Amino acid sequence: xxxxxxxxxxxxxxxxxxxxxxxxTYKVETMPAVLRVSQPDTIINYQIFDSGSENIxxxxxxxxxxxxxxxSEESISISGKQLTFSDANTSKMKLNVTLHFKNDDGVEFMHxxxxxxxxxxx
Numbered sequence: 438x439x440x441x442x443x444x445x446x447x448x449x450x451x452x453x454x455x456x457x458x459x460x461x462t463y464k465v466e467t468m469p470a471v472l473r474v475s476q477p478d479t480i481i482n483y484q485i486f487d488s489g490s491e492n493i494x495x496x497x498x499x500x501x502x503x504x505x506x507x508x509s510e511e512s513i514s515i516s517g518k519q520l521t522f523s524d525a526n527t528s529k530m531k532l533n534v535t536l537h538f539k540n541d542d543g544v545e546f547m548h549x550x551x552x553x554x555x556x557x558x559x
Contacts, residue, residue, distance in 0.1 A: 446476040450550070454488040454538065463493070463538070465548035473553045474526045481552070482521045483536060492541045495520040501533040507554060508532065526554045 451468045472481065485493055494517025500508055507530070511522040520536065532552045539545045 446479040448472065448474065448479060448481050450481065450483045451487075452483050452485045452536075452548075454485060454491070454493045456489070456491070461544050463540075463546050465536070465538070465546075467548070467550045471551050471553060473555055474524050475555050475557050477526050477556065479524045479526055480521065481524055482519055485518045493538050494518065496537045496539050496545065498522075498537060499535045501535075505530075505532060524552070524554065526556050528554060529556060530554050 450472060453466045453468070455464045456462070457464050467483070474481070483495070485495070495513050496517075497513070498511050498520060507525050507528065509523040511520050513520050530553075532554065533549060534552055535547050535549045537545065537547055
């Protein structure tokens with residue numbers, strides 16, 4: 438008898454980017470604002486779904502603490518609109534993620550959502 442293998446958990450975070458009050462600045466919102474991960478080996482995908490009339494793309498991410506055994510290296514889609522990585526979620530901890538973006542003019546900016554690892558039973 439074969440054993441049914443559970444599907445890999447997948448969390449999609451929507452990212453909205455709008456020009457800020459000062460030229461060259463941006464207001465970034467993520468939905469949800471704080472991500473709580475409860476299942477092991479979860480795939481996390483940040484997706485720019487609304488950037489108004491501007492072409493905003495991901496250029497990477499950094500994580501604090503930098504030395505952690507929770508996150509894999511990120512992967513950016515060919516379009517630049519999705520940034521994906523996996524979260525082992527084996528330790529209860531807060532990880533500060535900094536998402537890196539740029540616009541068509543090469544202006545770079547960042548946003549720092551938080552990820553809370555809360556393993557089930559942990």
